Amino acid sequence: MNKSLRLAKVVPEHAAAPASRDAKTGAHVPYAQDAFERWVLFLDTLRERADNMIAHERQGMPPLLDFDYELLRDARTFNRPANYALLRITRVGEDCWDDCVDEAKPPVIIIDPRAGHGPGIGGFKRDSEVGMAMHEGHPVYFVIFFPEPVPGQTLADVHYALRDFVSEVARRHPDMAPVLYGNCQAGWAATLLAADCEGLTGPIVLNGSPLSYWSGEAASSPMRMMGALTGGSWAAQMVSDLGDGRFDGAWLAQNFESLQPEKAIWDKYATLFAHADTERERFLEFERWWNGYYTLSREEILGITQNLFIGNRLELGEMQLDAHCTIDLRRIGNPLIIFASEGDNITPPEQALGWIAKLYPDTDALKAAGQRIVYMTHEHVGHLGIFVSGSVARLQHRAILESLDEVEALAPGLYEMVIDTPAGDPDCETGDFTVRFEPREVDDLGIASDDAALKQVAQISRINEAAYSAFVSPWLRAATTPASAEALRALHPMRWTRTMFSERANPWMALVKSTAETLRETRDPLPDEHPAILAERALLARTGESLAAWRKGRDAWITHVFGAMFGTFPVTTAPAQADRPEAK
DSSP states (O other), X not given: OOGGGSOOOOSOGGGGXXXXXXXXXXTHHHHHHHHHHHHHHHHHHHHHHHHHHHHHHHTTOOOOOSSEEEEXXXXXXXXXXXXXXXXXXXXXXXXXXXXXXXXXXXXXXXXXXXXXXXSOGGGSSSSSHHHHHHHTXXXXXXXXXXXXXXXXXXXXXXXXXXXXXXXXXXXXXXXXXXXXXXXXXXXHHHHHHHHSSSXXXXXXXXXXXXXXXXXXXXXXXXXXXXXXXXXXXXXXXXXXXXXXXXXXXXXXXXXXXXXXXXXXXXXXXXXXXXXXXXXXXXXXXXXXXXXXXXXXXXXXXXXXXXXXXXXXXXXXTOEEEETTEEXXXXXXXXXXXXXXXXXXXXXXXXXXXXXXXXXXXXXHHHHHTTOEEEEXXXXXXXXXXXXXXXXXXXXXXXXXXXXXXXXXXXXXXXXXXXXXXXXTOTTOSSSOOEEEEEEEOGGGGOOOBOHHHHHHHHHHHXXXXXXXXXXXXXXXXXXXXXXXXXXXXXXXXXHHHHHTTSTTTOXXXXXXXXXXXXXXHHOOOOOTXXXXXXXXXXXXXXXXXXXXXXXXXXXXXXXXXXXXXXXXXXXXXXXXXXXXXXGO
């Protein structure tokens, strides 16, 4: 996940030895005191996180944008209502719209993913997609969504709301087509606008966006095989039935954490404990967004699983938007800019790029279709780092924005965007960079998949879903009430493991709070080079490595079971993306 959440290995494994010498001199006493103080500060930070989470929910979970904005369109009032809205960014720090915007540049519309969390990751920090676009002088618009879906809301309802938003921005800037930024799942939502029966003009930037869920090797995405082993999409329907027609986004967040538990469940907290004096603000800032769980309607989550995750209908050109239009990716005439990362364990490059070879057997076919596709890969940035931007992806977002005219001027074909920077300045903080568009062949992508095995999974999923809908779903719907759904929501592990540290739920945390306030005034921490501190951090790092080894064994077991049930799946002797050295 996010690079900043990873616990660095600060000392070689043999560095734990000096701790025994400290014991002889009595140095273990100040270490014990330091560890106790950091434990109190650690618990107090978890208390703050819980209180922030509860306060955010009571405020209605507004979008966590680091920019001022005004509401332009609220899709809840449309003839086909949806829980989406269009914002215009009006201020960045002390600079307002008039100070930042160059009306000669095309407007940028940023759509955040609706994958369990609330909106804001694309504008979560000043140095983000929103900030970069404003810095480059583009008028910026941001698409948000509200915590609760409109009852019965479908993907088609969301689609037409997004089309209305694009039309509104185009009306405000009649001389140039908007640039759509789609983050993660919002990427395929933006792509649908270009692939439906009306189409769009203007470039689309897809950041960590999966369009080809069946592409890639087994090691790159083992969780899709876990979905196959649980029988397909019926489980999502059951969760929605128990939620009184709503699918709790906390389930999606839990799935993300289970992908790499050594980072999401261990390293994040180990880093906070080891650096309790300095990590508090960074930890709390990210957790404000990570712990805001939004919901989807039953119709939406089933549409996503049936058309994308398991059904793969989008890639096959079989996704039915409504009675009048089928989505076909071959209709896209817009320039596409795809930004993927080798360090992204949620949307690896195979899932971001695999659809190209499925649609176009060779480069000549792509050119004949008049398509221009530009792709760029990063060596190590994680999934969220692509959207948050920051130092790890700031250069790439800047290069995309400054190269839009060149991309639109390219002849049809497949290109790789290559950024050349001054020597010794990989992030180009000083000096200028240059961008090249290197022609590539579709065959160069070399992305493997096993459609035969996954077609079996899709068929089994349809059978299980039909059986569940006929024999189980009616009983669960009849037994579920709003009160029971709310109780299950509150008892979800992703919630109660947070709220249990709040003073409202745990009176002992009041003592932790007062003790921590005193410690912050009097604390004299041990230096980082203290032998006991080095030994502690080596132990924490080794524990994380043990969890990583367990996770790799789990993923290998899932791969073998999947292969035994559904046939051979492409395998590789190379490590998965997130396990490669550059992904650390």
